[in-house]
Amino acid sequence: MVDKNTLFGGMLTTLGAAKKTNCDALGIPWEPSYMLIGDAYGDDPVPDPSQTRLIHQVHRAQLNQLRVSPTDSNVLIAEVVLPPEVGGWWMTELALEDKDGVFSAVANLAPSYKPLLAQGSGRNQVVRMHIITSGTANIQLKIDPSVVLATRDFVERSLRNAHARPYTLIRERKTLTSEHMGLVLCDASKSAVTIRLPPSDAKLARREILIRRKDHSGHRLVVEANGTDRILFHTHLSDNGYSFLTLMGTGDWWHLCADGLGHWWPLGRLDTLPLGHPVFETTTKFSPGGYAALNRRTFQRLEWPWLWDHAQQSGMLSTEQHSIGNEGGWTVQDDGMTFRGPEGRGEFLRILDDSRNVDAGRTPGTWQKGTRQTYSFMADGATQLVTGLGQDEQKQAHDIHGLDLGEMSNYRGSILAGEYSGITQIRQIGTVGVTRPRNIAYPGRIKII
Numbered sequence: 001m002v003d004k005n006t007l008f009g010g011m012l013t014t015l016g017a018a019k020k021t022n023c024d025a026l027g028i029p030w031e032p033s034y035m036l037i038g039d040a041y042g043d044d045p046v047p048d049p050s051q052t053r054l055i056h057q058v059h060r061a062q063l064n065q066l067r068v069s070p071t072d073s074n075v076l077i078a079e080v081v082l083p084p085e086v087g088g089w090w091m092t093e094l095a096l097e098d099k100d101g102v103f104s105a106v107a108n109l110a111p112s113y114k115p116l117l118a119q120g121s122g123r124n125q126v127v128r129m130h131i132i133t134s135g136t137a138n139i140q141l142k143i144d145p146s147v148v149l150a151t152r153d154f155v156e157r158s159l160r161n162a163h164a165r166p167y168t169l170i171r172e173r174k175t176l177t178s179e180h181m182g183l184v185l186c187d188a189s190k191s192a193v194t195i196r197l198p199p200s201d202a203k204l205a206r207r208e209i210l211i212r213r214k215d216h217s218g219h220r221l222v223v224e225a226n227g228t229d230r231i232l233f234h235t236h237l238s239d240n241g242y243s244f245l246t247l248m249g250t251g252d253w254w255h256l257c258a259d260g261l262g263h264w265w266p267l268g269r270l271d272t273l274p275l276g277h278p279v280f281e282t283t284t285k286f287s288p289g290g291y292a293a294l295n296r297r298t299f300q301r302l303e304w305p306w307l308w309d310h311a312q313q314s315g316m317l318s319t320e321q322h323s324i325g326n327e328g329g330w331t332v333q334d335d336g337m338t339f340r341g342p343e344g345r346g347e348f349l350r351i352l353d354d355s356r357n358v359d360a361g362r363t364p365g366t367w368q369k370g371t372r373q374t375y376s377f378m379a380d381g382a383t384q385l386v387t388g389l390g391q392d393e394q395k396q397a398h399d400i401h402g403l404d405l406g407e408m409s410n411y412r413g414s415i416l417a418g419e420y421s422g423i424t425q426i427r428q429i430g431t432v433g434v435t436r437p438r439n440i441a442y443p444g445r446i447k448i449i
Contacts, residue, residue, distance in 0.1 A: 002044050002110060010094065010107025010131045014049050019102050020133070027261065032104055035080045035129060036060050036095040045093045047106040054106075058089040060097075069130070076131045078105075084122030087114035094129045105131045170195060175226070181207045186247065189215035194222045197256070197264060200229050205260025208267065212253035213288070220303075221247045223254065231256065231264045234275060237309040246449055249288025273447050276310050278344060280442040287445070294344035294444035296327065301337055307448050311339055316365040329365025344444040348436070369410045370434030 012020065023030040038045075038054035045055055061080045069075035078096055091112045096105040107129050115121040167183035168176075175196040176184070181204075186193060195211065198204060211223055224244035225231050232241035241263070245254060255268040271289025273279070278294055281287065301308045311317050316329035317339075323331045327343040342365065350368070353359040362368070 006044070006110075008108055008110060010047055010105055010129055011049055012105050012131060012133055013051055013103055015052065015102050016096070016098070016104030017049070019098060019100075019104060031099045032063065032066060032076075032078060032096045033099045034060055034062055034097040035078055035127065036097055037089075037091050037127065038093040038095075039090040040092045042090070043092075044111075045108050047093075047108050049106075051095075051106050052103050054093050054095050057095075058091075059086065061086075074133055076133050078129045078131065080127050082114055082125045082127060084117040084124060087116045087122075087125075088119075089114060091127065094127070096129065096131065105129070107131065176209075178204055178207065181209050184209060184211045185214050186211060186221055187214045188219040188221040189217045190219075192220045192222075194224060196224050197226050197229065197231075198258075199226045200258035200260060200262050200264055202260045204258040206257065208255065208257045210253060210255045211247065213247040213250060216250040216288070223247065225264060229262045229264065231266070233266050234306045234309070237275075237306055237313060242306055246290070248290045248449065249286060252288040252290070271447075275306065275447055275449065276314070277447045278342070278349070279445050279447070281445050282442060284443055290447055290449035291445040292341065292448045294342060294446045296331075296343035297341050298333070298338050299341065299448075301339060304448065307341075308339060311341075314364075316342075318365075325367050326363075326365050327367045341446060341448075344446075348439075370436065 020030045036054055036057050037059040038057045040055040043055065059082075061082065063078055064081050065077075065079040067077050067079075069077055091109060091114060094107045094109060095103060098104050109127075109129075112125075114125055115123070167185055168180045169185045169187065170193065171187045171190065173194045173196075176198050178198055180198070184195070186195060197209070213221055222244050223231075223246070230241040230243060231245055233245060235241055247254070252270050254266060254270075256264045257267050258264055269289075271287075273289070279291070286292075299307060311330035311332075314330060316326075318326045318329055318331055320331060320334050323340075328347075329342060331340040333339055347367075350359070352364055353362050359368075
């Protein structure tokens with residue numbers, strides 16, 4: 001029976017200690033992920049390192065939090081929050097299970113009943129497990145935010161830390177150190193700025209940095225990794241990420257975390273729209289987050305390596321010699337150093353047929369001419385056809401009849417009914433009228449990082 005002489009606590013199991021030792025030797029994080037709760041069939045359990053399971057498990061929950069004790073660096077604190085709808089059992093034994101299902105730690109606790117909401121005494125209950133280890137430097141928690149709850153204590157500590165965190169303001173090239181971790185504000189209003197991250201080594205493992213741009217100038221602002229370190233973004237294009245990234249526009253930001261193994265992992269960013277995505281804007285300004293005009297802009301491969309990788313893997317890359325008719329795709333230029341983006345100005349966008357046979361034979365990014373049409377001057381008692389539009393007629397065709405002007409060379413062999421002398425004199429002067437639906441014109445943009 002539990003009394004004043006009963007001791008409570010926990011330790012790593014034999015399996016857990018072996019797993020942690022192996023992770024330390026390989027230099028990879030050990031990841032406890034779940035807490036197991038049991039009632040020991042009503043007995044008073046004594047934790048044993050040789051255990052491979054609880055005496056009687058009643059619940060399994062993903063960890064909300066895993067942290068080092070502020071008073072002892074060799075004590076690990078694991079926490080779960082049990083919501084009101086979970087319960088109906090006693091809690092006398094606890095355990096930790098890692099991401100691979102290894103029974104890693106075991107503990108006992110003073111008997112506590114977790115009621116169900118239906119019993120009329122529902123509540124959120126925090127369960128914490130203190131584990132003695134030989135070191136906590138290589139332990140990591142990965143959680144699914146959709147299934148965990150934050151305690152008030154965690155929120156308050158996070159707010160205190162956030163308000164206490166100093167920020168660094170940078171206006172010129174600078175190499176950051178561990179002292180600059182936290183919030184970094186960058187101002188490139190006067191000239192281009194390059195910021196170099198500190199080395200992602202063991203001393204910086206699991207440290208985070210948020211870099212935010214303050215200005216909206218056109219100057220280039222680069223955040224580069226140190227030495228051979230890499231920033232692991234757009235890894236669908238390059239397994240090892242890239243050596244730098246760019247911040248574009250006021251308020252653009254990236255949240256990065258060092259893994260201590262030469263990598264910086266993105267935890268978040270201002271704009272997560274996929275690379276290469278075309279969008280319409282309701283402003284003539286460029287929104288922050290990485291956008292350029294959809295205007296066949298020329299890019300330097302060395303300045304935009306992720307965009308060049310995207311172009312090469314897009315299936316929509318053509319050479320300069322074959323760029324006519326493929327304006328909606330990417331173009332590799334002959335100089336070997338540059339490439340061009342898609343052209344979208346003044347064009348309607350259409351979904352690729354993709355074997356439906358409504359618009360058969362099209363390939364991604366290809367251009368298609370408009371449909372040729374006629375119109376009439378009823379007041380003149382004559383029919384005016386799209387061929388042979390004089391200068392005044394061209395303006396009338398556009399302004400009054402709503403036709404766009406096309407090039408006659410695109411319609412060779414096209415003869416419309418009634419197109420013969422005697423009704424209308426045919427004049428091949430190089431312009432025709434093509435139809436368009438009613439529309440509104442918005443600036444086109446493309447995501448370039």
